[in-house]
Amino acid sequence: MTAKKAGGDLPPGRRALSEALWVLYGHLRVKTLAEAAQLLDASGWKKDPSEISRYRNGRRKPPFSFIERMHELAARRAAPGAALPSLSELRKLHTDAEATLCRNCEVSRQENDRLREENSRLLSRQAPEPRAKADSIPAKSGPPVTLPVPPAAGDRQRDARDVAAAHQLADSALDLHTSGRTGYAVSLLQDSASSLTPLESAAAIALLRGTQDDLAETVIGIHSRSRTSRDVMQIAVELHSFGLPQDAHALLQAALSHPPAAK
Incomplete structure (x- = not known):
């Protein structure tokens, strides 16, 4: 090779x-x-x-x-x-692979590097993060962003990894949006979509729904078009577990209008 x-x-x-x-x-x-x-x-x-x-x-x-x-x-x-x-x-x-191939926007590349390094650090930990840390983003200003409902009980280490990755993605997208670089935020969300698990996808939507509705709806649209039918259904189930049945319905409805690839 x-x-x-x-x-x-x-x-x-x-x-x-x-x-x-x-x-x-x-x-x-x-x-x-x-x-x-x-x-x-x-x-x-x-x-x-x-x-x-x-x-x-x-x-x-x-x-x-x-x-x-x-x-x-x-x-x-x-x-x-x-x-x-x-x-x-x-x-x-x-984990180390870049989420986007954008080679012309240094700001977006720096955000992707920060996201990748932080996610790699979290994935390498042997012990799960304490729940208080896994369920909040350390925002630059204002109160922390929190998930509406914690993930269901189960493999806590897997949940900590997935929720932490979603927090980092949502944090980066929000930073870009609030600094006037919404186009970069959308590109980051779109380029990251194919590497997200259903739990990560639902958690990212839930976090963005609590802070920036337009970005949340953008993510719903991205996943309705780019994910397999199985993934869309799993994301919808996770959205229900986060207490967001309306977003689950919107995801399924959008997927019916633009059918994703069947798995």
């Missing part, structure tokens, strides 16, 4: 993730992207070959669940003794 295959014009995090995806793709032992799409479809993940190509070449940042599925398929189809990157290595590469 070479950096040239990954694309020399990519930012460093995206390039490293792209190179790892090329390694996984090589172990699938298929001749075309269409064959790779058929393998993914058979395992329950429907993706167009062109989208797989964009993920592999670093033009879009895939959700980590896609990388997990690729790793599972590669492990099954690889030659005996083949060396594959571990899931923990892939998780770090995914």
Whole structure:
């Protein structure tokens, strides 16, 4: 695997993730992207070959669940003794990969770097954040932004990670919006959408709903168009758990008007 295959014009995090995806793709032992799409479809993940190509070449940042599925398929189809990157290595590469390819706006890039570094720090912790910290954004001024309802009880470490990532994304978008850079805020939200889990997506909507309705509705529109049907339904369920049934209804209604890709 070479950096040239990954694309020399990519930012460093995206390039490293792209190179790892090329390694996984090589172990699938298929001749075309269409064959790779058929393998993914058979395992329950429907993706167009062109989208797989964009993920592999670093033009879009895939959700980590896609990388997990690729790793599972590669492990099954690889030659005996083949060396594959571990899931923990892939998780770090995914966390470190830039959320956007914007190369002309230094301000937006700095915000993305700060978001990525903070999220990486939180993901690397072995113990979950105390609930008081996980449920509030340390705002620059004014009272902290809080989620309307804490996530359901369960894997607290997973919840702490997901909620913390949503807080950082919402915080960055709000900072950009309040400083008059709403276009950058929307770009950040749009470019980050494909890498968010349903819980992260719902938490980001809930946080923005409490502070900036226009951005919250923008996120709803982005996810209704870009996420799979399964993801849209899961986001709607999480929105209900946050006490936002109207937003859940708006998401589902928008998805019906612009049907997302079926999974």
